[in-house]
Amino acid sequence: MKQSPKDIEESARRITRRGLVLGGAQVAFMSALALRMRYMQVNQADQFRLLAEENRINFRLIPPTRGLIFDRSGQPLAENEQNYRAVIVREDAGDVEAVLARVARIISLSDDDLARVLKEVKRRSAFVPVTIADRLSWEAVAELAVNAPALPGITPEVGLSRRYPMGSDLAHVVGYVGPVSDYDLSKLDDPDPVLQIPRFQIGKSGVESKMETDLRGKAGSKRIEVNAVGRVIRELDRIPGTAGADLQLTIDHGLQNFMQARLAGESAAAVVMDVTDGDILGIASAPGFDPNKFVRGISVADYRDLTDNKYVPLANKTVQGTYPPGSTFKMVTALAALEGGVIQPDETVWCPGHLETGGRRFHCWKRGGHGHVSLNESLQQSCDVYYYEIARRVGIDKIAEMARRLGIGVRHDLPMSAVSTGIAPDKAWKREHRGADWVVGDTLNAAIGQGLVLASPLQLAVMASRVATGNGVAPRLIKSVDGVEQPSGAGTALDINPAHLARVRRGMYSVSNSQRGTGYRSRVVDDTMTMAGKTGTSQVRNITAAERARGVFRNSDLPWERRDHALFVCFAPYDAPRIAVSVVVEHGGGGSTAAAPIARDIVVRALSGELPPLSAYPANQRSKVEEVLKGLDLRTPEPPKNGRTRA
């Protein structure tokens, strides 16, 4: 189309005009871009720099090494063992299945294991290590290392795991560790971030659990640079953590082992306390269990064996179990009456075999009665009527008060799981807990440690210690934390008339050392280890009038669950007490036959510091005792496998 020069001129001017407008708009937009860039890169730079750093840098916690636990002589009770495992990294392995097949020739892998590893490997990123097998032997690790060229992507890793060299001996005391559960986390208000580390282990029971904060230590941390998919590029820096504190317990591992072996076969508990400072030298609950199984992850079958066992191996009967103390409670009643001034030590009470009160007849264990009974005879022969009488005179509140003063019905705060308070009942307690008024029959039952009274073997040992010393001895289980000695449990004088205490102790001496004493058969003839004790047999059922008319059943005729508990408390040596011992054999029958012999063996073992010498036993019993001692399954503690491992 032909265009006139005039039009062309006009067109050129218009193009120039519009072109300049267009160019101006573009320059304006570019200025806006430049300003935006300046705003982001200069004004907001710090903020974005921070975000970039957050993207890039990850914190990883380095788990602290758990503190070790030793006995009073330095024998390790809980240690950290090096634990080898094999991991596979997909991106290094190439053909994962072929590599795993080769690994299976060295370490045994079940089809389930292989399937689990394959599934895990597929699910995770290519660079994440997946554990193939845990707890490998050193030989297996060495073989894997030698064959490394044929096993791309397979690396042995080393970690620490908890080991309990004393096995079941201290299962209830030391406890065990296990992986952190959601339940554990839910109990904590401000959980330590270290608990979020996969497979991190914390104390689940016993000292491991109660002293967790000391044992755990402080986690270290490292800052690592990661890329967008989380692959670690390099470590930037690391702050080392602090290992947990080492603990020393008051336990004597040799004595503990002896006690555990001596109680084997029974459902029983025994406590040995140093009366001078309250140190728990041995605290055994039978049957035990192997805590190492829990660390590795116990199988369902093994766990069911433990929970279905009628002897309840998982319960710590020494502190958790509470029993009617039976006649072992009579020292409490006696001291309450003596201190209350309602009876004199030499005053006698007539025992016709029973006592009538409130229209009810309360029987003595001896049907024919004991005749005239003084304090000494009442303890020696364990006359019940004597105690019915003095309890009626002094009243329950004074008895309960004395029980608490001697450590019964009071919670002794040992770092163990489920420590019971027991019950020292009085009028207020019954009203609050049973909603009923106290009746005199309750007092009589309580006087002989039946009825509402409940005490743990630990409390009985504390009671014996306090009777032996007249001091408020308190039990102590932790000797030192990180080398710092813990306060002694020696305690101060209890404000009980020493003469009264001496008479009660004399009565206990008669129990074990006079011919008519209920514990005479279980006496010690070595003068340096003379025992002063008290037997106890506590009913777990009511004896009906019909039964009594027929004649009380012999314990051996009853099913195990309905037999009486056998108890024995003592201290030794009589003239200069060093230890107090309590033994409870659940459904063991009579205290003198089932509990006293065990207590004697423990006393002799504790005081002699070695396998009980036969010379301490009456000559006519030695062959039988020898047989018992030979039958014990004692351990010589194995030396720690890898030394005291600290990573």
Next chain:
Amino acid sequence: MSYLEYNVKTVPTGWRKILFVNWPLVLLLTAVAGFGFLMLYSVAGGSFSPWAEPQIKRFAMGMTVMFFVAFVPIWFWRNMAALAYLLSIVLLLMVEFFGAVGMGAQRWIDLGFMRLQPSELMKITLVMMLAAYYDWLDIKKVSRPQFILIPLFLILLPTALVLGQPDLGTALLLVIGGGVVMFVAGVHWAYFAAVIAMGVGLITAVFTTRGTPWQLLKDYQYRRIDTFLDPASDPLGAGYHITQSKIALGSGGWAGRGFMQGTQSRLNFLPEKHTDFIFTTLAEEFGFIGGFSLLALYALIIVFCIASALKNKDRFSSLLIFGIATTFFLFYALNMSMVMGLAPVVGVPLPLVSYGGSAMLVLLAAFGLVQSAHVHRAR
């Protein structure tokens, strides 16, 4: 016969043409491409493979094409405009029917030796076609409605085809690029005002009717618009990209974190760091200074193009240069707005810098046209 053909005697011929090439523009293009090589080398972790080396080879090839196009007289290209436009439309239709499916949208034809994106070609041939149309059209008739309808059809036909692929970014570039040529050619203001008013009205209508019984779109379509407008509502998709991109850009600061020291790109937090988000890497490693320098180079290219267009008395040449320069401008302005979080992520590469073959080739060929107009202008 246009003005140009009367003055043919003043146009350089033969090898003398080389003296009349717009050399500053060639230098600027090379400098911009140089930024690209540097960044591609950096994002590969200090390596020429896999990106920098092929990019350099393609740039060399593209420059050869540019000079070839530049030495062919501009009137030849004007005569070719309609043919080129038709060829592009045919290629777009081929993509529609035989094109391979790549990146979720049908965009390219496999020619064996290279993958051709007809939509790239279309941006340039559309501008050529419109420039030729207005060169032919009597100046007095420019704003008459029947002569508005023709360019409108020329723009909307390829736009519709590109939208069907679907490629929103290119469709936007076509409409704006074509509109700019019409604007510069002198179409009356009122038409643009009307189109803008209609657009605003339509958008308002779409949003105000939302939630009412007579809403214009389906619910899921509204949700798509939401994601499109607000990437943060899709944090793992487009939202992640734009967030990481802003972090990288902002953390560059005044002077940057240093060559090959950018943590965001080095550690793969940046997506598409060698293509659409390459500006982010530049801004992270060279800071405001680096980013502003590139922006300044781009601005200079535009300035040189406009200067050349204004000096050129040939109508076709002027309109063509304006059209190409504006298309180029739209490329980088959209890309930069996107990485700075000012525009939604629409997948527009940074011209001459992003890794990619056909885009660079087509752009350099287009600058060949600009050079041809410059060389063959009447003096």
